[in-house]
Amino acid sequence: MSLAPRTLGDAFDTFRCEAFRLETLDDYGGSGNVDAYRAFLDGQTKPEDYNADWLEEVRAWTASGRRVYRVHAVTRPLSAYLRFELGWGYRTNATAGEEFFILDLTDRPSPLPPGVGDFWLFDSITAATMRYTSDARFLGADVLPDEQSAAFVGYRDAALAHAVPFQEWWSKYGT
Numbered sequence: 001m002s003l004a005p006r007t008l009g010d011a012f013d014t015f016r017c018e019a020f021r022l023e024t025l026d027d028y029g030g031s032g033n034v035d036a037y038r039a040f041l042d043g044q045t046k047p048e049d050y051n052a053d054w055l056e057e058v059r060a061w062t063a064s065g066r067r068v069y070r071v072h073a074v075t076r077p078l079s080a081y082l083r084f085e086l087g088w089g090y091r092t093n094a095t096a097g098e099e100f101f102i103l104d105l106t107d108r109p110s111p112l113p114p115g116v117g118d119f120w121l122f123d124s125i126t127a128a129t130m131r132y133t134s135d136a137r138f139l140g141a142d143v144l145p146d147e148q149s150a151a152f153v154g155y156r157d158a159a160l161a162h163a164v165p166f167q168e169w170w171s172k173y174g175t
Helices: 008-014 034-041 052-063 080-096 146-162 166-173
Strands: 018-023 067-074 099-104 119-122 126-132 138-143
Touching: 008 119, 008 126, 008 138, 018 146, 034 080, 052 067, 052 080, 067 080, 067 146, 080 099, 080 166, 099 146, 099 166, 119 146, 126 146
Parallel strands: 018 067, 067 099
Antiparallel strands: 018 119, 119 126, 126 138
């Protein structure tokens, strides 16, 4: 019997040290909190309880000593969705202890091989690739066999080596 996570939810429930996310898209508007994105586009103020469930999860993980962090590959100018995600999401989630880094590819080639897409990597052991439609709707995640994780560790390390902390990047380019 395998104890390896079978679903993305299982991976979140069982990670022990760290959960890393690579984000490569400039629009996730068809996934997640679509209503909040619409509110942002309409110029509304961010609700007080924005992203409350995720914040509760992140606080619990970080309070227990686990790290949750991500790199987002971007090019400027930012899409409307990225202005929302970084301005509302990242800045809010950071208050719970999630760490963010930006891999700005505006003036340089990507350090990642072509075709590397979104994924989560848990404890450098379990990778889960993310699937989206062409209009940014989330289709699901595929948890890969642990023996495939070495490539994703390399992608994570390459992305982090060329990324800068979010707040540093945001203070220069944020809108």
